[in-house]
Amino acid sequence: MTTAPRADTPTLAEDLLLLFQPASGTIAGENTLFYVLGGAVLADLALGDHLTAEAKGRVGSVPGHPPSDGLLRSAWDYLAAKPRGVQTALAAIGPTLREPVLRRLIARGDIDQEPHKVLGLFRTTVLRDGRTERRPRLLADVRRVLVDGAEPPARVAALAALLSASGTLPQFHREIPWTSPVINRAKELERGDWGADAAGAAVTRTVTATVVNSAIGAITVLPRS
Template structure:
């Protein structure tokens, strides 16, 4: 964690949205899709790296796809840099990369959200029990803004910019979007738009596949192609 976080990365925005304020006991926030969270956050990191042209895909054995770091373009953000360093050693399979980087992401991302005053950390203990860490919405308004952006995308209000479209697709692929109803109306039109984003190589299909395979560590290589599509738009 850095003492003065830079601009939020895509995985921070995704995690902030997945924390549902007032959905847990005593008004605390709980995270939606917690069991698949590592894979979805990892997909967001790879998508961010690809949008910034820090990584690219290369052919692997038997038609597979690997990811390699673009040597001359290391990212400035330390979390993104950690994944970039992992890929700089040698090209790696997408699924293997997600399985390695995903489990370590939640804690530093939460620290960033607390440092930005997007989440508030507190502790609570009952008699005879250990203290429990609680996370609640700190009222910064950033989550509300992101939520409004995703709602507008799914309502077809406007053509989304790249990061917001990727964020919406990752939420959809994680299988959590129906849990946001009625904040984000889960209508037939919204489902169709969400699926369209997933099929547009935003990387969300990979998250959906992780859910379908009993939370297995798998994401298809489309997670990387999102930025290539965006850069041509």
Template structure:
């Protein structure tokens, strides 16, 4: 499973398949793919923050095994771009392929229904919740129990928090000021020892920060 698949699975309501934080979804999904490329050592980001976040560069050689990651990598490789520009460029095309992957894995299913006997509606309820429950347990261990996150879990929490979807997860976390503070720390790239290890995790953390900035920009109404 890719980070973006884990993220989508967590965002989809188990009963209806409606995604939480739908307004920022393209940015969040794009952030998940860029984080994955960073963790694979295939992109790096400038330390300086420009208008559209740090510039992102393709690095490394050879094809990637996953075609979804390869397509995103090829887009990065075209030319250096600001992270926030890449988030939307990549993320706007991810809904359909990621949903299809989750259906193929048997984690969600597609249902066709009629509302009021007239309007057709497609629903994407959960089909198998065991894997998702394990993801939630990992997130709960970090936020509630204070466990040290691995890079993937840190990235997932950062992306969920930046999208505004974290409080909407069901079953809901035992919210407290400590949990909220921990989630915000991860959202802002403070991954502790994880992010200090290599340029790989530092780049992944920087992408997560850019995703948070993009999400805030999208959801903040313009001043009159």
């Protein structure tokens, strides 16, 4: 059985939110963010064998096998009540995720918040890269898959697919060149073509690919920023 993330291990939702834009101090793709974060939570549940595919494209919780992480547990509890369509689950789970996920990243030191004034008058905060070096490591993992053609572990495949689905990959052009081969590989990952290394557990891979593709279907009908 796949090992679930420990409570002190970053979730896929944290990985996705960490891939913000430090130059602007903003989070990329805010208007599609809740679908992407919801997709990341469902993908994490699938990768940890906490999620099962049901009839008519629905997903449900694996009875008696809750995750230890609180964010994932909330989604598992929701699906334990009864199986749901993936897009229904995304709409229910995603909207509440941004703030608790951001708080985790700040607490870990992965992201810093700095005070800032707009027009010299209005106080706000901007996000800056933290002290842990985790953001460049994550981008290096995604780059190896999209640029170098490495076969991804399932977790990196899901991360890259969701990042691509969010429509924000072009914003990472300096780290991940926005070229035709990169675009093609990203689309392959969106379709669930993850390669042999990610195919060890067929059911988990199938459920995760279904979650990612359902997130993509939801995201594509929304306006991109």
